[in-house]
Amino acid sequence: MDGAHGGRTEDARTHEERGWPASSLLGRLGPADRDHLLALGARVPYPADQVLMWEAERTDHVLVLLHGLVKVTGHADDDREALLAVRMRGDLLGELAALDGQPRSATVTTCGPVVTRSVTRADFLACLRDRPQIAHAVNQSVVAKLRAANTHRVNFVGCDAATRLARVLHHLAMTYGERDGDSAVIRWPITQPELATLAGASEPSVQKALRRLRGEGVVTTGYRSIRVDGLARLRSIGYADR
Template sequence: MAEFELLEELSPVEKREFIAACTPRRFRRRDIVCHEGDPGDCVHLILSGRYVVRITTPLGNSATLTILGPGEMFGEQALLSPEARRTATIVAVTDGETLTLNRTQLERLRREHPQVERFLTTSLAAQVRRLSAAVLEALYLPVETRVLRRLAHLADVYGDGDGKPAVIQLTQEDLASMAGTTRATANKVLRELEDRGVVRLGRGSVLVLDRARLPRRRA
């Protein structure tokens, strides 16, 4: 089972109760987990698979924000209010499984195990840190650095943790969207990395040959 950092503050008993209260859900590649604007009825903890996060821009275009993998989660705001709405569309890009927890299940856990409150505060604090880091990155880092960081993040998401080459099944357009730049700029950075033997480019994929030469993930 994937390790969830946000559950580490819970005791072993609380962690078991938390996992037992969740409902497993399975998704096939290209399944839509939720649409932007849908009612936010539960939080998802990712056991397996990869999930792309997309939003609609003010101009009506679709933008890719990030890709999430095992050990990560999405939908935290669903636990705050019955009126919560999904802020992004989530699509499974591989087969996968999540554990879902709704507000009713969380309230029961909080009554029986008050320490579970830490899960909620910790998860929301982590979300604030991610958003703050993303804003600082977009405002102050050179575009080439942003592309490299997104590539490093994707190598972590698609990798198996043993340092072996990671096959990122994602278009250059999606990578550019995640880095807040154009496809041409993302392609220029990728071509330079390919010339240096760090990556190998394929049709709709990037093979990361040497993850150690990419910046460490910070967001």
């Protein structure tokens, strides 16, 4: 257990000063509830490319993501790995298995160094019983993830591959990118097969669309990063009809 000062854990003090993303679980909580959650379990760091949870395994602890990004993947019917989502600091990982006792629904892998708090299922469920506001925030978080998945599916109906890729890149840049005016850098490794999965397109189609975006000066691809050089232009490509 981390040491505390004035009722606050070291994790809570350090990260609260920087602020948690408003859409994350920790961003939805008030200071007292956030500190309570951050006092549970143990602080655990992980290196890059480390699997934190395996799809179908029977573990039921949860992880509170304090620093870094992770990718959530699953296996499609043809055994290809499908990128389902990306989670950022402040998010909760593994809550479904903790809530229903079923096997893990996806694999979670670190994108660069990550720091978490690992909380047992028993402590997590007790926290939900004892702290109604945390339970409400967890419910909101689960619903938000479901809505995002539904929106993702609906947004792609009737769109060509280039439009879908533009929408995916714009979402990633706005949600996880380091913003600088009309530019943003996505500083974590995302492969073209993963982009193709997110965009619901074939790899050749994504490669062709990326070449076009690079040629028009909209994006620049580098080692383990993608830079969007024109967010407004990228949005106009992805949402020309809106």
